[in-house]
Amino acid sequence: MTEIQRPGALYQQVAAAIREAILSGEFAPASLLPSEAQLMARYQVSRPTVRNAIAALRAEGLIDVRHGKGSFVRSEPQPVVSLLGHVGRTPEAHFVLHGVATWEQAEEPSTYRTHATEATAHLLELEAEEALFGCDRLLTDPATGTRAMHRTLIPFATADAVPDLAEAPETKPATVYAMLAKAGHELWWSETVRARMPLPDERTALRLPDATPVLHLSRVTCGTDDTPLILEELRIGADRAELAYRITADKQPARRTRS
């Protein structure tokens, strides 16, 4: 049995003791922690207290718990997917965007019609409620099992101007870029990044473990005259992905980021 000290609630003291044991290396990464019963004996507390402490450590992302097996120290969350943000000058380099070149589609893409929300209307410079084509994909990296949700939103105006697009709205992003370029547009992109906790459906679709945020990218592809052409969204578990951007001090397009 191990004595416990001061600060705060009992379960927090237990959580702090376990956390310290993990960080000090007493419990190695991927190793099995003592069972709830053992922790009860070790710290002389009831089972709800132990479970409360464990819940706190789960919320911090320090441990993983598996029903029927036990609690495991989570190993370092090493990102395996690197999403590049700055492209080269050749058209082929566009494929690197979002790193989707090597990915497979876990399901058939689903296409639909929808309407612009306030946020999407602002990004695409549309009226609210304006009609859009939509296409959702579930992407998989077969090597690592990493999953990502990808969505393409195409305003009717863009589809009208680029007939190829209207015929096949489920086209892959890289192909979409090529179509837009073929239609005479000189492309650039405006990308915003946010992180948040996943909604329940995202948790299941992306197979996310506990306490794992999602990275949410919104990318607007703009063409000649800085016209917003399409909007893409990518959602991916932050335990597997990191973003990489190159920033150079060269000339900057005139369009503002936000009003």
Place this chain on the structure above:
Amino acid sequence: MTEIQRPGALYQQVAAAIREAILSGEFAPASLLPSEAQLMARYQVSRPTVRNAIAALRAEGLIDVRHGKGSFVRSEPQPVVSLLGHVGRTPEAHFVLHGVATWEQAEEPSTYRTHATEATAHLLELEAEEALFGCDRLLTDPATGTRAMHRTLIPFATADAVPDLAEAPETKPATVYAMLAKAGHELWWSETVRARMPLPDERTALRLPDATPVLHLSRVTCGTDDTPLILEELRIGADRAELAYRITADKQPARRTRS
């Protein structure tokens, strides 16, 4: 009293019912939810079950709970800080990086000496354990109360080559860029973005509410010959910040992102 349906555990059914009520607008943003006692009566379950359901909604970031007052629907997490990643051609535009121009320092910056970890050594192309100057800042946006943690790591080699730096390692990033440029470097930056749950000390330092990830930026400033000069890290609550990048298809520096 409201009847509950099938799927899964009782507390999950309760959580789903409350979540649905929130998303359907029955409980408006920032409004007070029924108390635990009322929820017990409404769904005919015990208090632990209600609390378990509430804990699930907290972990999703849907609600905020305040001791002695009640549970509140969390209002839309509108980011108030926009961190720009693509700079203009004029030197002044460098100040926009990280959006720190308008920020104040909540505490005096603390400077210290440390050693390169495996990760920082890789980013700065150093040997492991190599000595570094460090400088930590706690930044505040007085208008919104948003906080951010900023760290600058300067290898000895860079400090030797730029005497201004060695004399005042606590200099602000914008000034550091100016010093490096004055020393004859043509600067560019390599930035990687990750999101994760905050450590306990980050939670308190950044005053983060429940279920709020942190955005973790690592920015390497490179100079002539693509030499890594300094490493900056910025940590900021994802409920208040979003990143914005412009991506153009112009020429790309030769340096690789990762090995």
Place this chain on the structure above:
DNA sequence: GGACGTCACTTGTCCTTACGAGTTACGACT
């Protein structure tokens, strides 16, 4: 030998009870 069932272990769920602690409003006392 192989398949299957059982058992001992784990965590998950759910209940009851009790008290501590923060918040607010009302009312009595000064």
Place this chain on the structure above:
DNA sequence: AGTCGTAACTCGTAAGGACAAGTGACGTCC
């Protein structure tokens, strides 16, 4: 009138018990 204490609400913490459900190993049965 102003101040302060108390009461009645809120959520937080802690204990106890009971049973369900997933896992793996061992042993029995075919």
